[in-house]
Amino acid sequence: MSPMRVPRVSAELLKPVARYPLTKRLADHVHQLGRQKAAPLVGSGHVVSPSLCGMLKLKFADDTLAFLGPSLKRHQGCQILDFYPGPGLWSSKVHEYLKPKSHILIEPDQEAFLPFLQPLLDQPGSKYELCKLEQRKAFVTGSTGLVESWTPAKNSNEEDPSKNDDLLVLATVTRQQLKGIGVDFKTGYFNLGTNYFLYNYFQCLISQKGIHSSGRVRLLVWMTQQERLEYVAKSTRGMNPRSVSASAACDIQEIVGHGKDEKASAGYAIDTIKGMKGAPSLDLRGAIKVDEMTPSHKLALPANRRTHVQKQIIDGDRDVQTMTSELDELAGLERDAAHDKIAKKKDKPWTKKGEGVTQSPEWLRLIELRGKVEQILALPRYRRVNDKGRAAAALELEIIELEKEFVGLEEGSDQKVDVSRRMEDLRKLFTQKKELMQHGEHAIQQDIVNDQVALNVENPPMAWDNRRHEPLECEADEFWPRKQLALLDFDPATDPSNGIMIAKPLVQAIMRSDQETITQALESILPGGSDLIEQCPSITDPRQGGRLNPSDLRTRMMTVKMFSELAKAWEGWPFKVSDQMLRRQKSGMGMSNQDISLFE
Secondary structure, three states: OOOOOOOOOOHHHHOOEOOEHHHHHHHHHHHHHOOOOOHHHHOOOEEOOHHHHHHHHOEEOOOOOEOOHHHHHHHOOOEEEEEOOOOOHHHHHHHHHHOOOEEEEEOOOHHHHHHHHHHHHOOOOOOEEEOOHHHOOOOOOOOOOHHHHHOOOOOOOOOOOOEEEEEEEEEEOOOOOOOOOOOOOOOOOOOOOHHHHHHHHHHHHHHOOHHHOOOEEEEEEEEEHHHHOOOOOOOHHHOOHHHHHHHHHEEEEEEEEOOOOHHHHOOOOHHHOOOOOOOHHHHHHHHHHHHHHOOHHHEOOOHHHOOHHHHHHHOOOOOHHHHHHHHHHHHHHHHHHHOOOOOOEOOOOOOOOOOOOOEOHHHHHHHHHHHHHHHHHOOOHHHOOOHHHHHHHHHHHHHHHHHHHHHOOOOOOHHHHHHHHHHHHHHHHHHHHHHOOOHHHHHHHHHHHHHHHHHHOOOOOOHHHHOOOOOEEOOHHHEEOOOOEEEEEEEEOOOOOHHHHHOHHHHHHHOOOOOOEHHHHHHHHOOOHHHHHHHOHHHHOHHHOOOOOHHHOEHHHOOHHHHHHHHHHHHOOOOOOOHHHHHHHHHOOOOOHHHHHOOO
């Protein structure tokens, strides 16, 4: 067997942090083990900050509710499956809070981490059990698996029998993918990739086998900041089949995160940042929406755990009502600018060269409000969006609002005729604006519209827009080796919309391009594929995020409900193609004439 590949980690990232004694013990242990045996240590990332773990018990100022505690109380006295606990700090804090009847530590790298886990195992009356290496291929296989021997046969959740609250899964899947280690919930084959780990979690959720055999099981998982964007996309540009399927199956909440995206600090362009919406005003509207649900001033948050917006609300620099009013004013000015009602320059007589030109008061106010939004969110200047893109987006959003009004009016009424005429005039102006735009400006316009629609629908397609609170801020040195990690909470939904997951190749084929419309995507899969839209009423309902003309609905505007309807229609369609052909669509190979002839 070839030796394990040793991850390349900067010595700077391995330096101990004085205020976290655990980092000194970990660094010393690396030197004792040597470079080869210490590979699992230096290639991973684990919580070393007791104060960060302590956020589990965070109290509200005016009552006894806790930040994460209320939802975890239903698991008190449960049984815990803990994958890759590492040094065990996070595991021990959850253990203290829940007081489980058993806590199985599944750690393949025992030589690296046993010195840190042994004190937990040696506690008087310890409920911890370390999963031996030979057990790792059997713990979910069924008749002889470890899970069957202690997972309760009857569900403990009386309100929702589909959930098993007597079992909780913890995981820290932050290690570099090293050959020979990991976990497959079905076979027990070990592989530490985050996506691979969660893929198996969801596969068992669909089949209701393995850990989900007695009911759907909740998962709390640490992963890297960048990987979390694959599941909690913060803009429609970052949406992918994985995030859509995960959002359909689970209520996903980001418990711990970081306010700034790593790529943002590196100076990436707006259209390449998955962690930011198309326009800064949409980021702020989302933050206000969350604050109205969970008021910041009621949270007893330490200053270092608050987001930039929360700090300003709590410190009294900003208030939600004023920010909402200014956002509405900004939206109105953006709309006026799109209709060419705001002049950038004030009309004045001819002036001598060098005297300068005075800008109009309306334009200055528009610039002022844009700057305020960026200041509140602490955004870099390059986040400013092109004016042509803003104008086209404002017009398309106005058309969408008219479409919502149109479907609610009585057929044949004068008011409906008037709205139809106004929509037609707006579409002509929108077309003229688009003809003046370049490719990059088209992308900006689409991002703004997609994100605006996604934020306002009843059931937003992105988990980020469904958040009930802002994630707690964290710092890189609270983890060892130093890196940015995030804690995600996957709580299985009552209706997991398994149809989406079963038809995942279809979702992948539809989302292969972020600028295609649903009509284009279905027709590219197979001529006549757009006929399926007739069986998906939400796609043509503007009140549910759809468009009157499905040719105007981009795939990144699709909601979970739309995908569910489409998956159901696809399964019953006599002309559907195989999953293999759908995967060829995703890869861009397309279908040959011979493939198409099979359906003629």
